[in-house]
Amino acid sequence: MGFLKKLFGGLAAVQQLPSGTITVDRDGRIITSTVSSSYPKELLHTIARDVLELLREARASQMPLAEVSLHFGSLRITARELRGGVIIFLLPQTAMMPTHTPQRP
């Protein structure tokens, strides 16, 4: 099927959004993951590292958080502290997700 690419040209690369759950230990090592193996591992490590840093900074600022969520335009990342680590939920926000629609008068 490579001739189709020659005819129509290559598509621009689109950054896939991660979907699933990862569990990390206190050092940011990924213990378990349900995210597709095609998603770059380095990016998963980046997510784990940044989430752990957020929680660590909260503890250092005397405001420890049990759960933190980052809401982006097209992705929500929710992290919950567990004993010995953190579980991180990765949920893409797509146009098919239900949204609050104000009722017509």
Place this chain on the structure above:
Amino acid sequence: MDNRNKILILDDDTDWLTLCRDLLSTLPSKPEIFTANAARKALAILETEKIRLLVCDLKMPRIDGLQMLAIVRQRFPELRTIVLSALEDEEFRSRAYALGVDLFWLKTEMQRNSKLFNECLESLLGQADRDQDSGFRGIQSKSLMDIIQMECLSRSSTVLRITRGPLIAKLWIQDGELFDAETEGARGEVAFQRLLAWKSGSFENLPAEPDRERTINKSVNALLLESAQTLDENAGAAGAAGAGATEPLESLNHRKTIWKLSQLTREGAEFILAVPPEGHGEPEAFGTQSVASTAHWTRRADEIAHRLGDKLEAGPLSHVSGQNLERQVLLLSRGDKSFLVGWPTDATGNLTDKSRKLIASWDS
């Protein structure tokens, strides 16, 4: 003449005294450090030296830290105080703050974040120089409304005794509800409205008096709103009376403070913190004591979230939310400022929308 600030460290552990002295000697303002391993020695030093800041342990033999703090509050009301304790107990933290300490740090946290601790110290020493005549001493030179709000939100029962020179006022609070006030020959709501006009003073907590007769039936929120309306009407009348007369800046700022607090309490939020970018001014906060550390987290969280969003190409950052057993927090941006809004755990409704509305009216 040596104009350096003088800091006194009190702890019965001599090794810890040496560690603290070494750490505080790295402060940029190079203060003069005194140490004492017993409360009596510390009091003797306080009598002879003009100490600006006392760093005090809690667990000590004979006269413990809480007793020491109560003594210095009476004898040296201008002295700034920091508790450095190994006791990780919320009750001790609350009791220390009720005695009017400026900061409460755990020793473990201080060792882990010595840079942040030093920044808080420098900020406190700088603040002591700047704000000698305004604000309410008792907790970090907060406004009276902050203090009343904290007592009400924490559902405490106490009598607040507030002094301003020769004037004395008292507020009676039971289970977080203000039920009586007395000052300047007035009682009840009238006394409370007069007290709101005080812009400086000091306060202390006295034991609760639950059997006292109730003279206030409105909530603090309602009293604040009425006060804001009254101040607005007075400012309007003053404007109509004097053509070209402008409201004194102090009075205008005080009116804005009352209005902002009334907004906060009406929405049901616990606190709000407005953090400008680094180097563009000081954070502004209502309803929270730990401004420096919370502002630090707000800036870092905003930075980390934006960096992550750019890396993942996940779209613009809407907000960051967090929660623990005590509260929920929301971090939002507006313009170049970051805002952190704190809500009680049982707050209902769309907190993101409520926070946006609060921030929009706050920043207008």
